[in-house]
Amino acid sequence: MLKYLRLLLLPFNVVYALVVYVRNLFFDWGIFQSASFDMPIICVGNLAVGGSGKTPTTEYLVRLLSEYKVAILSRGYGRKTKGFVLANDAATAETIGDEPLQYYRKFKNVTVAVCEDRVKGIQKLKDEHEVILLDDAYQHRKVQAGFNVLLFEFSKITRFQMLMPAGNLREPFSGVKRAQAVLITKSPSKISDKIKAEISNKLRLTSQQELAFSCIGYQKLKHLYTGEEIRLEAEQEVFLLTGIANTAPLKQYLAAQQVNIHPFEYPDHHRFTEKEIAALLTDYKRHPAKKKIILTTEKDGQRLLDDKLRDLLLNLPIYYLPIATEINAADKCRFDQKILDYVASAKRFDKIH
Known part of the structure; x- marks a missing residue:
């Protein structure tokens, strides 16, 4: 039944694709403005809807950046509140969302906040923090993150996928060009060089983009x-x-x-x-x-x-x-170092372009 419903939605894909294409083009050309900030901003996101492992990946980055004063900024999906909300001991899933609540309860040395307007949220957090992690903000192009970690599920990356509403893609695969690192999640512990090359070729990654594979670690x-x-x-x-x-x-x-x-x-x-x-x-x-x-x-x-x-x-x-993202041993050092190098060398500037 779902298969036939998606076929009926195919004509709407043309409209959706056109809107996404024009929107991204306008951001690329500077017609739509993106805000840049004088601090390291790392975005964790995906091209498909849900289930790619953004939460454990964000937690991985929190642990990796434990020497810095980190804030996590999320939209707070499913919350009943509006605007900027800072997590505290009275927070619930209804006030900040389930994933931000998980972060707050797990990491006591990290600030957790939600705001549907990421620019406003960053402005409220930037003076008191050294790094801001944006949870699920790859399509939120009003912010120009200095480093984008883009996630794909291993089981789905080689399949044919369609744009919404007939499929699950928020934007075409060409959106991968904005990522500094691509992480293939929920992978097997051992992956052949042939499969890695096939995935890299499908994504058309450049030599400047880091490709890494990770699996789920169950606790x-x-x-x-x-x-x-x-x-x-x-x-x-x-x-x-x-x-x-x-x-x-x-x-x-x-x-x-x-x-x-x-x-x-x-x-x-x-x-x-x-x-x-x-x-x-x-x-x-x-x-x-x-x-x-x-x-x-x-x-x-x-x-x-x-x-x-x-x-x-x-x-x-x-x-x-509990689960944790475990980067494959062959990729971990390069993946970690690319992020650490970015955070250490991020220039201090503040401009709108």
């Missing part, structure tokens, strides 16, 4: 409310609650751990309701197995901190599975 399970860490046990019954764009890598990992999965899947950034949690709990409690847990992702867990949902889940074995 120990953490209890959502107590922080207790445990290891996943084989033959466990896992009641999997997700609201993310792509569950395939997670399910593949769990299947490899030889657990039995009971999926409760919702769209990306879905705001869970009491009714939905109650339905999950009914199935969980009815299952006769003694070895059973409720599992979610770290991002989804931020939306389960709501007081009403917390009351339903508090005394149950509900865990999230």
